[in-house]
Amino acid sequence: MSGFESARFAVKEDYEDFEKLFLASRNEACTYKAADIWLALEALEGPPFQIFTDYIESENKTILIGEFDEVPVGFMLIHLFSLGNDLAARVDEVFVHGDVREVGVGEHLMNAAIDWAKVNEAQQLLGRTFPGDRHMKNFYERFKVTARLIEVSKKLY
Secondary structure, three states: OOEEEEEEEEOOOHHHHHHHHHHHHHHHHOOOOHHHHHHHHHHHOOOOHHHHHHHHOOOOEEEEEEOOOEEEEEEEEEEEEOOOOEEEEEEEEEEHHHHHOOOHHHHHHHHHHHHHHHHOOEEEEOOOOOOOOOOHHHHHHHHHOOOOOOOOOOOOO
16 A cells, blocks of 8 residues: 555644544444443543534644545544643544554654654653553554553442
């Protein structure tokens, strides 16, 4: 597969592409173990337009759009927050369309996220993944983003 992959900051005109990718991301997320917990406790709330507007208008948040051959095929939502006396950046959600996951779009998104975090003086970058999502775990580990907190659960009934 030949082509050119890249990442850039979202603009207001990206909303329709973001909405399609966001909905595809949520549909895929629902197939993972612990999706119910993530949706109840961690997932961003609200319709795609509200989330898009919140991230694009905030000084402490950003949306990156991943492209392949200049076609939007992924996104990353990131925000800055205080962590003790430091500033950290958190990848709230990341998604790349399954057809282009092995061509480097995710790497461009992560490199752009790291650059954005550094420019904003974040001391570290955090992210999340579902248990069993080996692809995402490996993706994070390629960038030396490793597990620091593991949430556990036990079904009682």
